[in-house]
Amino acid sequence: MNKKIQNIINKKNKSKIVSLTAYSKNIAKILDKHCDIVLVGDSLANVLYGLNNTHKVNLENMIKHAASVRKGIKKSLLVVDMPKGSYKNFKLAKKNAKLLMKKTDCDAVKIESNKKNFRIIKFLVKHKIPVMGHIGFTPQFKKKFKIEGDSKKKAENLLEEAKNIEKAGAFSIVLECINSEASKLITNSLKIPTIGIGSSNNCDGQILVTDDMLGISGFYPKFVKKYLSLDRIIEKAIKKYTRDVKLKKFPSKKNFLNGSR
Ligand code: KIV
Numbered sequence: 001m002n003k004k005i006q007n008i009i010n011k012k013n014k015s016k017i018v019s020l021t022a023y024s025k026n027i028a029k030i031l032d033k034h035c036d037i038v039l040v041g042d043s044l045a046n047v048l049y050g051l052n053n054t055h056k057v058n059l060e061n062m063i064k065h066a067a068s069v070r071k072g073i074k075k076s077l078l079v080v081d082m083p084k085g086s087y088k089n090f091k092l093a094k095k096n097a098k099l100l101m102k103k104t105d106c107d108a109v110k111i112e113s114n115k116k117n118f119r120i121i122k123f124l125v126k127h128k129i130p131v132m133g134h135i136g137f138t139p140q141f142k143k144k145f146k147i148e149g150d151s152k153k154k155a156e157n158l159l160e161e162a163k164n165i166e167k168a169g170a171f172s173i174v175l176e177c178i179n180s181e182a183s184k185l186i187t188n189s190l191k192i193p194t195i196g197i198g199s200s201n202n203c204d205g206q207i208l209v210t211d212d213m214l215g216i217s218g219f220y221p222k223f224v225k226k227y228l229s230l231d232r233i234i235e236k237a238i239k240k241y242t243r244d245v246k247l248k249k250f251p252s253k254k255n256f257l258n259g260s261r
Helices: 003-010 025-032 059-070 090-104 118-126 152-168 180-189 230-246
Strands: 017-021 037-040 077-081 108-110 131-136 172-176 194-197 205-208
Touching: 003 077, 025 037, 025 059, 037 059, 037 205, 059 077, 059 090, 077 090, 090 108, 090 118, 118 131, 118 152, 131 152, 152 172, 152 180, 172 180, 180 194
Parallel strands: 017 037, 017 205, 037 077, 077 108, 108 131, 131 172, 172 194, 194 205
Antiparallel strands: none
């Protein structure tokens, strides 16, 4: 097994796993200093492309962004989302996961669960492709953004789904928007680490969409903690630039290219 992946598994019950998303090199380079896992999520559909859901993102989009992120990553585990439709059957899943790994040199792929596709995970793992699972609110398969696992029966169903994914050989699993008690039950029942988003601190690690926590995406549900209002900082700089251009303060002599760069 990839050493980085074993290190992530070894963190269970020892230290919390820190993860964030990245879609390009410059942000990835900053995250790499602090994160255990950097995910190129298909959330780039909403965050970068302004789409209403993640359904139209394709493998080519994921490869382009992941290849850029790879350039900024030295130490973190790089995981890339398999987009909707790219793992419909065993053959397609293997072909696309291999292509994704070859073109981006990522360490693992992530697959959203539809309760049945743990079989696809098992097949990929058998072919030496490391997979991270994803249960709860899975935007590729569910329309409504709502809390998951909020009854005993629903929590038990999620646990069964998680156990199937673990048995299939996934090395970790994202729990998205899962009730805190259900998250605790799942986390305590699995040997592999759980990474929560909107699923309380009962998980082995946490992930957020970086653009949300930096305050640039405009999407701030209750589970997002905004660590910065980057939108305001950027606007301040844009206003200064606008003023400088209008007042002919920029470019000044020191920005002229007379002779040297
Ligand atoms: O696409 C994504 O960014 C994700 C995270 C929210 C876990 O799947």
